Amino acid sequence: MFKRLSIALIAFTTLIFLAACGNGDDEEVITLGFIPSQDAGDIATTAEPLAERLSEELGVKVEAEVMVDFVGLVEAMREQQVDIGFLNPFGFVQAEERADVEVLLKAERHGETSYKAQYSVPADSDIQSIDDLVEQEGLVWAFADTLSTSGYLFPAKQLKDMGVEDLASHFEQISVGGHDNAMMQLVDGAADFATTFDDARDTLRDEFPDIDDRIRVIGYTDPIPNDTISVRSGLDDELKEDIKEAFLSFNDDEEMLEVLNEIYTWTGIAEAKSEDYDIVRDVFAEFEDELAE
Known part of the structure:
Protein backbone atom coordinates (compact mmCIF):
# COMPACT_ATOMS: atom_id res chain seq x y z
CA MET A 1 0.00 0.00 0.00
CA THR A 113 30.80 8.20 0.88
CA SER A 114 28.27 5.42 0.37
CA TYR A 115 26.23 3.28 2.73
CA LYS A 116 23.84 0.33 2.67
CA ALA A 117 20.26 -0.13 3.70
CA GLN A 118 19.93 -2.54 6.61
CA TYR A 119 17.32 -5.22 7.28
CA SER A 120 16.67 -5.83 10.98
CA VAL A 121 14.42 -8.12 13.01
CA PRO A 122 13.72 -8.67 16.70
CA ALA A 123 16.55 -10.71 18.21
CA ASP A 124 14.24 -13.63 19.01
CA SER A 125 12.70 -13.74 15.52
CA ASP A 126 12.72 -16.92 13.46
CA ILE A 127 13.66 -14.84 10.41
CA GLN A 128 17.31 -15.45 9.56
CA SER A 129 17.84 -13.87 6.14
CA ILE A 130 16.36 -11.68 3.42
CA ASP A 131 15.39 -14.89 1.61
CA ASP A 132 13.06 -15.63 4.53
CA LEU A 133 11.29 -12.32 3.92
CA VAL A 134 10.73 -13.26 0.30
CA GLU A 135 9.40 -16.70 1.19
CA GLN A 136 6.95 -15.61 3.91
CA GLU A 137 3.85 -13.59 3.11
CA GLY A 138 2.05 -11.33 5.55
CA LEU A 139 5.08 -10.07 7.48
CA VAL A 140 4.81 -6.55 8.93
CA TRP A 141 7.44 -4.30 7.37
CA ALA A 142 8.33 -1.02 9.14
CA PHE A 143 10.16 1.81 7.38
CA ALA A 144 10.52 5.57 7.68
CA ASP A 145 8.79 6.69 4.48
CA THR A 146 8.12 5.35 0.99
CA LEU A 147 10.36 8.16 -0.29
CA SER A 148 13.25 7.11 1.93
CA THR A 149 16.21 5.84 -0.08
CA SER A 150 17.50 3.33 2.47
CA GLY A 151 14.27 3.00 4.42
CA TYR A 152 12.22 1.88 1.45
CA LEU A 153 13.35 2.35 -2.16
CA PHE A 154 16.56 0.30 -2.25
CA PRO A 155 15.13 -2.53 -0.10
CA ALA A 156 11.95 -2.53 -2.20
CA LYS A 157 13.98 -2.83 -5.39
CA GLN A 158 16.05 -5.66 -3.91
CA LEU A 159 13.00 -7.57 -2.68
CA LYS A 160 11.36 -7.29 -6.09
CA ASP A 161 14.55 -8.49 -7.78
CA MET A 162 14.56 -11.48 -5.41
CA GLY A 163 11.07 -12.51 -6.43
CA VAL A 164 8.43 -10.47 -4.60
CA GLU A 165 6.09 -9.50 -7.43
CA ASP A 166 3.67 -7.32 -5.46
CA LEU A 167 5.13 -5.66 -2.36
CA ALA A 168 1.78 -4.30 -1.19
CA SER A 169 0.11 -7.70 -1.07
CA HIS A 170 3.16 -9.68 0.09
CA PHE A 171 3.84 -7.48 3.14
CA GLU A 172 1.85 -5.39 5.58
CA GLN A 173 3.69 -2.09 5.26
CA ILE A 174 3.79 0.59 7.95
CA SER A 175 5.38 4.00 7.31
CA VAL A 176 6.46 5.43 10.68
CA GLY A 177 8.19 8.74 9.86
CA GLY A 178 11.76 8.05 10.99
CA HIS A 179 14.46 5.39 11.12
CA ASP A 180 14.47 5.46 14.92
CA ASN A 181 10.70 4.89 14.86
CA ALA A 182 11.19 1.90 12.54
CA MET A 183 13.63 0.41 15.05
CA MET A 184 11.13 1.04 17.84
CA GLN A 185 8.52 -1.05 16.02
CA LEU A 186 10.86 -4.00 16.48
CA VAL A 187 11.53 -3.20 20.12
CA ASP A 188 7.79 -2.93 20.77
CA GLY A 189 6.95 -6.09 18.79
CA ALA A 190 4.80 -4.14 16.31
CA ALA A 191 6.74 -5.23 13.20
CA ASP A 192 8.45 -8.37 11.94
CA PHE A 193 11.26 -6.52 10.19
CA ALA A 194 12.45 -2.99 9.48
CA THR A 195 14.59 -1.40 6.80
CA THR A 196 16.78 1.57 7.71
CA PHE A 197 20.17 3.09 7.16
CA ASP A 198 23.14 1.18 8.62
CA ASP A 199 23.24 1.08 11.66
CA ALA A 200 20.03 2.73 12.81
CA ARG A 201 20.24 0.88 16.11
CA ASP A 202 22.59 3.67 17.18
CA THR A 203 19.64 6.09 17.29
CA LEU A 204 18.24 4.11 20.25
CA ARG A 205 21.48 3.21 21.99
CA ASP A 206 21.21 5.87 24.70
CA GLU A 207 17.71 4.72 25.62
CA PHE A 208 18.45 1.02 25.15
CA PRO A 209 22.13 0.24 25.86
CA ASP A 210 21.35 -3.41 25.12
CA ILE A 211 19.87 -2.61 21.69
CA ASP A 212 22.20 -5.08 19.96
CA ASP A 213 20.66 -7.81 22.11
CA ARG A 214 17.14 -6.67 21.20
CA ILE A 215 17.53 -6.15 17.44
CA ARG A 216 19.43 -8.40 15.04
CA VAL A 217 20.66 -7.47 11.53
CA ILE A 218 19.91 -10.02 8.80
CA GLY A 219 21.22 -8.36 5.65
CA TYR A 220 21.96 -5.31 3.51
CA THR A 221 21.32 -3.82 0.08
CA ASP A 222 23.91 -2.78 -2.48
CA PRO A 223 25.80 0.48 -1.73
CA ILE A 224 23.90 3.78 -1.89
Missing part, protein backbone atom coordinates in the same frame (compact mmCIF):
# COMPACT_ATOMS: atom_id res chain seq x y z
CA PHE A 2 1.56 3.20 -1.17
CA LYS A 3 -0.17 5.78 1.00
CA ARG A 4 1.10 9.31 0.48
CA LEU A 5 0.00 12.55 2.00
CA SER A 6 -2.82 14.01 -0.03
CA ILE A 7 -1.98 16.91 -2.31
CA ALA A 8 -4.18 19.12 -0.17
CA LEU A 9 -2.31 18.23 3.02
CA ILE A 10 1.07 18.78 1.37
CA ALA A 11 -0.05 22.15 0.05
CA PHE A 12 -1.44 23.12 3.46
CA THR A 13 1.78 22.10 5.23
CA THR A 14 3.90 24.00 2.72
CA LEU A 15 1.78 27.14 2.97
CA ILE A 16 2.14 27.13 6.75
CA PHE A 17 5.92 26.80 6.39
CA LEU A 18 6.16 29.54 3.77
CA ALA A 19 4.08 31.87 5.90
CA ALA A 20 6.31 31.19 8.88
CA CYS A 21 9.38 32.05 6.82
CA GLY A 22 8.24 35.59 6.13
CA ASN A 23 10.07 37.72 8.69
CA GLY A 24 8.81 41.09 7.53
CA ASP A 25 12.23 42.80 7.27
CA ASP A 26 15.04 43.12 4.76
CA GLU A 27 17.69 41.23 6.70
CA GLU A 28 19.36 38.61 4.56
CA VAL A 29 18.66 35.14 5.91
CA ILE A 30 19.91 31.78 4.68
CA THR A 31 17.64 28.89 5.61
CA LEU A 32 18.86 25.34 6.21
CA GLY A 33 16.26 22.66 5.56
CA PHE A 34 16.27 19.26 7.28
CA ILE A 35 14.09 16.17 7.02
CA PRO A 36 13.35 14.04 10.07
CA SER A 37 15.36 10.83 10.42
CA GLN A 38 14.60 10.99 14.12
CA ASP A 39 12.45 13.25 16.31
CA ALA A 40 12.04 16.59 14.49
CA GLY A 41 12.30 18.61 17.70
CA ASP A 42 15.61 16.97 18.53
CA ILE A 43 17.02 17.80 15.10
CA ALA A 44 15.91 21.45 15.36
CA THR A 45 17.66 21.86 18.72
CA THR A 46 20.79 19.98 17.70
CA ALA A 47 21.13 21.97 14.47
CA GLU A 48 21.24 25.36 16.23
CA PRO A 49 25.05 25.37 16.76
CA LEU A 50 25.50 24.44 13.09
CA ALA A 51 23.35 27.38 11.98
CA GLU A 52 25.24 29.71 14.32
CA ARG A 53 28.65 28.63 13.02
CA LEU A 54 27.55 28.93 9.39
CA SER A 55 26.28 32.41 10.16
CA GLU A 56 29.75 33.32 11.44
CA GLU A 57 31.46 31.80 8.40
CA LEU A 58 29.13 33.34 5.79
CA GLY A 59 28.50 36.69 7.44
CA VAL A 60 24.70 36.42 7.20
CA LYS A 61 21.99 35.13 9.49
CA VAL A 62 21.39 31.38 9.12
CA GLU A 63 18.27 29.62 10.40
CA ALA A 64 17.43 25.91 10.60
CA GLU A 65 13.99 24.53 9.72
CA VAL A 66 12.85 20.90 10.03
CA MET A 67 10.27 19.93 7.42
CA VAL A 68 7.46 17.42 7.75
CA ASP A 69 8.93 15.11 5.10
CA PHE A 70 10.93 14.90 1.87
CA VAL A 71 8.12 16.40 -0.22
CA GLY A 72 7.90 19.47 1.99
CA LEU A 73 11.63 20.17 1.73
CA VAL A 74 11.67 19.78 -2.05
CA GLU A 75 8.70 22.11 -2.36
CA ALA A 76 10.27 24.69 -0.03
CA MET A 77 13.45 24.67 -2.14
CA ARG A 78 11.38 25.00 -5.32
CA GLU A 79 9.62 28.01 -3.79
CA GLN A 80 13.04 29.52 -2.90
CA GLN A 81 12.20 29.42 0.80
CA VAL A 82 14.97 26.99 1.76
CA ASP A 83 18.45 27.81 0.47
CA ILE A 84 20.43 24.79 1.64
CA GLY A 85 18.81 21.38 1.87
CA PHE A 86 20.10 18.31 3.70
CA LEU A 87 18.54 15.95 1.18
CA ASN A 88 18.75 12.20 1.18
CA PRO A 89 19.79 10.63 -2.16
CA PHE A 90 16.26 10.14 -3.43
CA GLY A 91 15.21 13.58 -2.18
CA PHE A 92 18.07 15.13 -4.12
CA VAL A 93 17.13 13.33 -7.33
CA GLN A 94 13.55 14.55 -6.92
CA ALA A 95 14.62 18.09 -6.05
CA GLU A 96 17.01 18.28 -8.99
CA GLU A 97 14.23 17.23 -11.35
CA ARG A 98 11.44 19.34 -9.84
CA ALA A 99 13.27 22.33 -8.41
CA ASP A 100 16.58 22.48 -10.30
CA VAL A 101 18.62 22.22 -7.10
CA GLU A 102 22.38 21.66 -7.26
CA VAL A 103 24.32 19.19 -5.15
CA LEU A 104 27.50 20.59 -3.60
CA LEU A 105 28.54 18.06 -1.00
CA LYS A 106 27.78 14.65 0.42
CA ALA A 107 28.18 12.94 3.74
CA GLU A 108 31.05 10.79 4.84
CA ARG A 109 30.54 8.12 7.45
CA HIS A 110 33.77 6.68 8.81
CA GLY A 111 35.60 7.58 5.61
CA GLU A 112 32.92 6.15 3.30
CA PRO A 225 25.60 7.18 -2.34
CA ASN A 226 25.43 9.20 0.86
CA ASP A 227 23.09 12.07 1.69
CA THR A 228 23.67 15.47 0.16
CA ILE A 229 24.04 19.12 0.99
CA SER A 230 22.27 20.77 -1.95
CA VAL A 231 21.36 24.37 -2.76
CA ARG A 232 18.31 25.90 -4.39
CA SER A 233 18.35 27.25 -7.92
CA GLY A 234 19.31 30.88 -8.47
CA LEU A 235 21.73 31.08 -5.57
CA ASP A 236 24.72 33.33 -6.28
CA ASP A 237 27.77 31.38 -7.49
CA GLU A 238 30.08 33.13 -5.05
CA LEU A 239 27.75 32.31 -2.17
CA LYS A 240 27.58 28.68 -3.28
CA GLU A 241 31.36 28.48 -3.20
CA ASP A 242 31.44 30.09 0.26
CA ILE A 243 28.86 27.56 1.48
CA LYS A 244 30.89 24.67 0.10
CA GLU A 245 34.11 25.91 1.69
CA ALA A 246 32.41 26.57 5.04
CA PHE A 247 31.05 23.04 5.24
CA LEU A 248 34.33 21.47 4.10
CA SER A 249 36.12 23.40 6.86
CA PHE A 250 34.00 21.50 9.39
CA ASN A 251 36.07 18.40 8.61
CA ASP A 252 38.69 19.99 10.88
CA ASP A 253 36.21 21.17 13.49
CA GLU A 254 35.46 18.56 16.15
CA GLU A 255 32.49 20.50 17.54
CA MET A 256 30.76 20.72 14.16
CA LEU A 257 31.51 17.08 13.37
CA GLU A 258 29.88 16.14 16.65
CA VAL A 259 26.79 18.16 15.70
CA LEU A 260 26.58 16.54 12.25
CA ASN A 261 27.03 13.12 13.80
CA GLU A 262 24.22 13.78 16.25
CA ILE A 263 21.86 15.02 13.52
CA TYR A 264 22.48 12.43 10.78
CA THR A 265 25.43 10.28 11.98
CA TRP A 266 27.80 12.06 9.57
CA THR A 267 31.49 11.87 10.43
CA GLY A 268 32.74 14.07 7.56
CA ILE A 269 31.86 15.93 4.37
CA ALA A 270 33.08 15.40 0.78
CA GLU A 271 32.49 17.15 -2.52
CA ALA A 272 29.77 15.70 -4.74
CA LYS A 273 28.45 15.87 -8.28
CA SER A 274 25.10 15.03 -9.85
CA GLU A 275 26.26 11.88 -11.64
CA ASP A 276 27.16 10.30 -8.28
CA TYR A 277 23.41 9.68 -7.93
CA ASP A 278 22.70 7.91 -11.24
CA ILE A 279 22.08 4.60 -9.41
CA VAL A 280 19.41 6.33 -7.33
CA ARG A 281 17.73 7.61 -10.50
CA ASP A 282 17.63 4.05 -11.83
CA VAL A 283 15.94 2.75 -8.68
CA PHE A 284 13.45 5.62 -8.63
CA ALA A 285 12.52 4.99 -12.27
CA GLU A 286 11.18 1.56 -11.27
CA PHE A 287 8.86 3.02 -8.62
CA GLU A 288 7.98 6.40 -10.12
CA ASP A 289 4.46 5.47 -11.21
CA GLU A 290 3.59 3.79 -7.92
CA LEU A 291 4.93 6.64 -5.79
CA ALA A 292 2.99 9.19 -7.84
CA GLU A 293 -0.33 7.56 -6.90
